Amino acid sequence: MKLLITRPLPALVVDAARKTFDVTVREDTSVPTGDELRSSLLDYDVVLPTLGDLYSAQVFADVPKPRAKMLANFGVGFNHIDVEAAKAAGIEVTNTPGAVTDATADIAMTLMLMSARRAGEGERLVRSGAWQGWHPTQMLGLHLSSKHVGIIGMGRIGQAIARRCHFGFGMRVSYFNRSAKQMDFPAEQVASLTALAGQVDVLVVAVPGGSTMHLVNADVLKAMQAHAHLINIARGEVVEESALITALQAGEIAGAGLDVYEFEPKVPDALKAMENVTLLPHLGTATLEVRTSMGLMAVENAAAFAHGKALPNPV
Ligand SMILES: NC(=O)C1=CN([C@@H]2O[C@H](COP(=O)(O)OP(=O)(O)OC[C@H]3O[C@@H](n4cnc5c(N)ncnc54)[C@H](O)[C@@H]3O)[C@@H](O)[C@H]2O)C=CC1
Numbered sequence: 001m002k003l004l005i006t007r008p009l010p011a012l013v014v015d016a017a018r019k020t021f022d023v024t025v026r027e028d029t030s031v032p033t034g035d036e037l038r039s040s041l042l043d044y045d046v047v048l049p050t051l052g053d054l055y056s057a058q059v060f061a062d063v064p065k066p067r068a069k070m071l072a073n074f075g076v077g078f079n080h081i082d083v084e085a086a087k088a089a090g091i092e093v094t095n096t097p098g099a100v101t102d103a104t105a106d107i108a109m110t111l112m113l114m115s116a117r118r119a120g121e122g123e124r125l126v127r128s129g130a131w132q133g134w135h136p137t138q139m140l141g142l143h144l145s146s147k148h149v150g151i152i153g154m155g156r157i158g159q160a161i162a163r164r165c166h167f168g169f170g171m172r173v174s175y176f177n178r179s180a181k182q183m184d185f186p187a188e189q190v191a192s193l194t195a196l197a198g199q200v201d202v203l204v205v206a207v208p209g210g211s212t213m214h215l216v217n218a219d220v221l222k223a224m225q226a227h228a229h230l231i232n233i234a235r236g237e238v239v240e241e242s243a244l245i246t247a248l249q250a251g252e253i254a255g256a257g258l259d260v261y262e263f264e265p266k267v268p269d270a271l272k273a274m275e276n277v278t279l280l281p282h283l284g285t286a287t288l289e290v291r292t293s294m295g296l297m298a299v300e301n302a303a304a305f306a307h308g309k310a311l312p313n314p315v
């Protein structure tokens with residue numbers, strides 16, 4: 001069977017794929033064009049795509065008789081694939097849950113600390129040469145210990161963030177989620193997102209993209225306290241970026257820490273201009289170990305398909 005990997009991946013992953021497949025690696029780090037996506041469905045039995053590879057309903061409609069029977073996605077988020085359209089075209093979709101959880105929760109904590117403790121601003125001050133030395137009222141931030149965190153989307157990553165907040169920082173944890181979650185530490189479900197936003201010192205976005213578009217809108221941001229910070233490690237589209245800019249400019253919230261953007265990789269100049277905004281380039285899973293685990297998981301899904309076995313991680 002022929003397998004297309006749409007971006008360069010760690011060598012170990014490509015070697016593992018070669019045990020089962022005749023592998024082609026697209027040696028380009030950019031997002032594939034529509035033509036490339038259509039060709040991938042025509043020329044390969046299995047495709048190993050990743051976030052940004054926009055397999056829309058239109059792409060499937062453009063290829064009425066696809067050779068491809070499976071998309072083994074590299075990543076847990078699959079909002080770039082129209083799964084219903086894929087299934088209607090006879091194409092299975094899998095993802096890589098779990099492999100990404102701890103690393104992404106770690107980046108949420110990085111952003112929480114950077115935003116609350118003004119770390120980006122401080123680093124820029126030192127690099128600029130303008131730092132005049134320590135004094136008792138210099139660059140005072142928000143002390144995270146014992147504060148109240150609100151988590152939107154209490155799934156694998158949301159729970160890993162909650163765990164870090166509770167056990168690491170002694171924080172009170174509340175969450176907004178479709179269903180109640182049983183944790184081994186106190187975590188209170190709040191039925192209304194604006195009510196949650198109004199209570200907490202830090203609000204963290206950890207829901208999948210897709211149907212959650214603009215879940216965090218002007219109303220949610222207005223409900224937040226002026227000293228509170230918004231952290232988004234999920235998908236950019238979950239937060240209405242223009243409303244976030246307005247809220248930050250109006251001082252309705254104290255800061256934001258972002259790993260993802262509504263029109264990635266475009267980051268609005270207005271966000272870049274604000275000292276109280278921490279901007280990371282979608283680093284959630286960016287370690288060699290984690291990217292290797294994700295790749296091996298995607299290959300395992302693809303190989304199960306090739307061998308006619310049950311798919312380990314169907315979407
Ligand atoms: N920044 C990064 O590099 C990364 C970002 N992600 C993003 O994080 C997302 C979450 O990943 P996991 O925790 O593994 O997913 P998950 O499926 O375990 O958790 C998602 C949670 O959100 C809840 N949820 C979904 N829609 C909701 C809604 N409308 N309202 C309230 N709750 C809702 C679900 O019930 C579930 O508990 C991924 O879909 C992906 O988009 C994942 C990995 C890395």
Ligand SMILES: O=C(O)C(=O)CO
Nearest residue numbers: 051075076077100285
């Ligand atoms: O897994 C995902 O969904 C990502 O965003 C990248 O790791």
